[in-house]
Structures are given as structure tokens and as C-alpha cells.
Amino acid sequence: MREKDRPSQCCLLLEGWACRYRMLGDGKRQIFSFHIPGDIPDLQSLHLKVMDHSVCTMTAATVAFIPHEPLRKLTAAFPGVGAILWRETLVDGAIFREWMTGMGRRSATGSIAHLFCEMYVKLEAMGLARDHAYKLPPTQQDIGDALGLSNVHVNRVLRELRDNGLITLQNHKLQINDWAELSKLGGFDPTYLHLEKRDG
Numbered sequence: 001m002r003e004k005d006r007p008s009q010c011c012l013l014l015e016g017w018a019c020r021y022r023m024l025g026d027g028k029r030q031i032f033s034f035h036i037p038g039d040i041p042d043l044q045s046l047h048l049k050v051m052d053h054s055v056c057t058m059t060a061a062t063v064a065f066i067p068h069e070p071l072r073k074l075t076a077a078f079p080g081v082g083a084i085l086w087r088e089t090l091v092d093g094a095i096f097r098e099w100m101t102g103m104g105r106r107s108a109t110g111s112i113a114h115l116f117c118e119m120y121v122k123l124e125a126m127g128l129a130r131d132h133a134y135k136l137p138p139t140q141q142d143i144g145d146a147l148g149l150s151n152v153h154v155n156r157v158l159r160e161l162r163d164n165g166l167i168t169l170q171n172h173k174l175q176i177n178d179w180a181e182l183s184k185l186g187g188f189d190p191t192y193l194h195l196e197k198r199d200g
Helices: 068-077 079-105 108-125 140-147 151-163 179-186
Strands: 009-015 018-023 029-035 054-057 062-067 133-135 167-170 173-176
Touching: 009 068, 018 140, 029 079, 029 140, 062 068, 068 079, 079 108, 079 140, 108 133, 108 140, 108 151, 108 173, 108 179, 140 151, 151 167
Parallel strands: none
Antiparallel strands: 009 062, 018 029, 018 054, 133 173, 167 173
16 A cells, blocks of 8 residues: 555455555655554545555565445444444554654653563554563664664664663564563553453
């Protein structure tokens, strides 16, 4: 899905990772969000005719395409479904606000710590992470493009987090060794994700 496309369907991510982004005139990329299985990264296209950003997969992925017209009929016939989709767009907005706060006010270390915590909580809620460990496909460049940091800066922060024993990152698998300290460092409060805690 590319900027200025006029899509006729939404994409449900079943497996893999995706991201939303924009390319700037100088060739730089700004990533707005990372997406995991269960997300519909282009849900806004149901009501906005023209895409103002692009969506791409970051890994091998399985996706389901849902045509707009049947989806509109479904939400009209079943208002509860419409309410669920509306809630998803509200949560999406809350995540955008949190990312904006991070890029504007957090240190580079705090921003990366916050991102790692956010992705763990989202993945854990989907049953895709446990014991503070998960697969992290984004590269250092991807992380930099998401947080407005240079590749060198990201590398330095990751080394600092490793040296302090907070994380282990190897072969795109992240292990958070000290959740309390990492979440404190990132000022992470999961309220904005609006996820209900699972029992156990």
C-alpha cells in the first residue's frame, strides 16, 4: 500500500510484521508504527479515500484482504462490529500520541527502552511473547527511522543497554533481563495500549 493509493480493501495481518511510513523528499524514511499479527494497519482507508502514507511488510507475512464494501455493510448490520473497529482507531491514535511524546521529550535511551516495552506488552497480549522475550525483526535502521535517531546512535544505545545488563539482543531475539529497570528508564505505562490483563 503506497501513499496516494486509493485502496478498495483493508489488510488484516495474520502472520509477520509490518510498518506504516512516509518517505521524505530527501530520501529519508519516517516509520509511524510497527504492526504485529491481529493488526489492521490500514483500517482508516475504510473512510479516507486516499492514503497519506505507505504500509509495507517487514518480514515474510500472511495477510487477509477485506474489501471495503462488505466491511461497510457488516458494520451497518452489526453496530457492535463497528464499535470494535472504532475502538481500534482510537487505540491507534493513543499509540500515535505516545510515540509523538517519546520523539519530542524522551532521551534516545528512554525512547528505545519504551519501544521495547511497548512491543513486548502488545506481543504478550497476542500470545507471541513470554518471560519478557520475543522476536524483534526491525533492524537498527528501522528503529532509528521510527524514533528519529541515526543508526550510530541506536547502536550506541543498544550497546549501553546490553552493557548494563538490561537486555540481551541476538539474532533478532530480544530478552529483557530487567523489566522493572527498563520500563522505568523508558517511563513506560501501558495504559495507552488499553489492553486488559490476562489471568495468569
